[in-house]
Amino acid sequence: MNNQNQPEEFLEQGTLEEICEYSNLARAFELVKRNKGGPGIDGITIAEYRAKLFGNLEQLRKEVLNWTYKPTPVKKVEIPKPDGKGIRKLGIPIVKDRILHVAIKIVLEPKIDPTFSERSYGFRPGKNQQQAVERARELVKEGNDQIIDIDLAQFFDRINHDRLIQRLKEHVQDKRVLRLIGMILRSGIMVEGVIISSDQGSVQGSPLSPLLSNVVLDELDKELEKRGLQHCRFADDCNIFVKTERAAERVMQSIKKFIEKKLKLKVNEEKSKVAKADHVKFLAMTIVNGTIAISKKALNKAMEKVKDLTPRRTHETMEQTMKGLNQWYQGWASYFKMTQYPSQLKKIEAHIRRRLRARLVRQQKRRRHLYRALIKMGVTKPTARRVYSNKATWALSHIRAVEWAYSNQWFKEKMKQKIFSDKELPGWFAPDKWVKVV
Secondary structure (H helix, E strand, O other): OOOOOOOOOOEOOOHHHHHOOHHHHHHHHHHHHHHOOOOOOOOOOHHHHHHOHHHHHHHHHHHHHHOOOOOOOEEEEEEEOOOOOOEEEEEEOOHHHHHHHHHHHHHHHHHHHHHOOOOEOOOOOOOOHHHHHHHHHHHHHOOOOEEEEEEEOOHHHHOOHHHHHHHHOOOEOOHHHHHHHHHHHOOOEEEOOEEEOOOOOOOEOEOOHHHHHHHHHHHHHHHHHHOOOEEEEEOOEEEEEEOOHHHHHHHHHHHHHHHHHOOOOOEOOOOOEEEEHHHOOEOOEEEEOOEEEEOHHHHHHHHHHHHHHOOOOOOOOHHHHHHHHHHHHHHHHHHHOOOOOHHHHHHHHHHHHHHHHHHHHHHOOOHHHHHHHHHHOOOOHHHHHHHHOOOOHHHHOOOHHHHHHOOHHHHHHHHHHHOOOHHHOOHHHOOOOOOOOO
């Protein structure tokens, strides 16, 4: 076939061979191994697959090139959604299939991704959530404080296969690759030993799904740009920014029609809305007066998480509890540090310390035991006597004597002795970083 007149973004004939090169499959395996994950329905783990890696990759390469390869149905996994409403359906492909999915992505992504909208930030090289939130802040600061917050109902489950393949044809000339992706999309799901065929949707859990989802939703991005609308999208979370409520209502109706009729997707009426910027959360953040803040919902979830990690009754040692808190908090704070309101982080850090102090108070069993413990910690007797009040454990955790005895520095020394070095200590132990204990 003559390719001289084909656009640059078309992939050359022979893309399938490029995907199946041993070096590409080996690289794909390393990425699968790095991401960990459990076995699919065949029960084969990453470690077991690695034990015969050369032979397994050679076999996979031959199967794909000879068209004897058949995708295995994915293992269905259901996890509760963060808001507690409903469940999120995930699929775990077998290790062999995950390797092929990654190998396809390695080859296709560098060619397809540059054609995507600059306003798409999810699952893309060099793009992240912080950039999306910062762009949203800029748009609000420019006066676009009316937001059309669009939530797509069961997006991954509703992806139309035919439309997706047609979109891929704009970038992939090798029809064998399109056929292979079509087979992967239709691989089905194993539920209680029964294979359920899939005529729509892309498995949420497949390494290839993020790229395919962006191919689908790039059509929405381009439509919004054609209409001259400002927007930010991260995966299926899309916000459109306009200046007036009237314009927002009009855009909501017209875009909803485009999504449902043209893209064959469904807008979640319950979660989608038109509102002022400070009443909309985007990637767990809210834009308040042109500044970035952690949303109230995200803060409440963090408070609940701290409570879960510090139960009233537990067999864990204090050091084990602190280690678990640290692992969670470092990940949580590394994302939410984009807030421009440090008091929000102070609130979570103070809550962590108070929960731990309450546990230390509770461990003393009796007031006189707590009194003696405080004296040993260097608290003066008049100050320590306050524990003989009628206050409950939670209230006692906040009195001056307890906060002085179990100070930030005390927690910090505990952590240094048992678990972490200075550099690894979480922010909620550093007395000069956010909060004074008393």
